[in-house]
Amino acid sequence: MPHRPLARALTALVALLVATVGALAVPGAAQAAAPVHYVALGDSYSSGVGAGPYDLSTCLRSQKSYAPLWAAANNVASFRFPACGGAVTADVLDNQLGSLNATTTMVTITIGGNDAGFADVMTSCRFGSTSTCTNAVNQAKAFATGTLPARLDRTYAAIRERAPNARLIVLGYPRLFETGYCGLLAMSSHKRTMLNEAADVLATVTADRAAAAGATFADTRPTFAGHGVCGAEPWIRDVTGVIEAYHPNANGYRYGYLSALNAVTG
Template sequence: MTRRVRTVLAALLAAVLGAVAIPGVAQAATVNYVALGDSYSSGVGAGPYDLSTCLRSQKSYAPLWAAAHSVTSFRFPACGGAVTADVINGQVGALSSSTTLVTITIGGNDAGFADVVSSCRLGSTSACETAVNNAKAFATTTLPGRLDATYAAIRNRAPAARLVVLGYPRLFETGWCGLLAMSSYKRTILNQAADLLATVTAGRAAAAGATFVDARPFFAGHGVCAADPWIRDVSGLIEAYHPDADGYRYGYLAALTAAIG
């Protein structure tokens, strides 16, 4: 048998073996991954960003996870500033019946969390309390229905996909943080609001049959005012109170990997 014939036969055998599942031999899984959500998924805070208005960064947890797992396909419509309606009306179009994995962070913008933090950063203690209480009331009355509708829209477009809902971290450590920082009390009630948002989101994710990933333990000790913060303070207007590159890698990516591998 000539070398050319052996080469042709080897190529044919490889093609056959690649096309046919062999009992007892593990086959590479097909992973068609779509990352939906808001700025905590698009990677705001990590930089550098793409040329869209969504501030997508390749240092966010989603592209990092996709690269580490050599996925079959990866789509990344997550967008800074997104609310649940944006996911339903725009982002779910990236899904299909062949999608096998969907991740999402959503709900914080619906609850107006950025405005709440700004009210506490710039306003009085009373103004901070009012903003936090309003956000908590929204999270318990209106947000659950919006989350249900969002998860249902995802299921409708990608019925075979595993849906993974990631929560938000607590933004603050509550110890001494300098004379110009928010008071410990303000930081504490903001963290309590984040805890409530996590509880609500986890409940609705469970009702939708999704996997909830709690980011809070992975960011513990690395909030604003920590010795080694993974959350940006007010140094960047757009990036304020978002994870930095370490937060996405060692916080969110670690949390996602712990949950799904």
């Protein structure tokens, strides 16, 4: 039986290789199966204003927002949803961080638009003259580049402190408009272009400060492209939505925001 020692040696070698590969695979498998404890912070673009229906709080939280949609699709171990319509950075710091702790593994946030006064900017541009709109946009851009960065830095640092083991994902705001012809009663193309340019400034500032904080920035401008107000299939509500004006509709949260979040979470 001259071949038996060789056969036994080959069998042992195969068994060793299988065991080694299995041992290497276990950490990855364990990591993939690690429970996700998710907290969604932020303003109306996180709470789901525009999607409806809303909970009984004053925050206008909707289960059609991207955050609960992501939580449901990923079978998270826990999900907390303190995001609130109208929130500014100070509201996140004062009222939302209590949902975070050392067991939190993922945090998402949209914040900064209300600090920069974009609701007032939208009103000025929708109902005011071109010069009124231009002044409002310029003031908001100056705030976004001059004052907002420090507020974002403070907010992201506080999140890191309360949730040191969490991945922080900062989602940006979309451009709200398509700039083609939109009827006689719509905002002019010039105003819509200025507002989109302001959205770009806000996105640039937010992405920069997110990177400085070691967070992931999820840019929603590409996913919303072609679906702004005045588009053939808008995912943004027009002024007729009253409190929902210039917020995503249900499709905007599902196909715009959720798609952007999925792109960075895998």
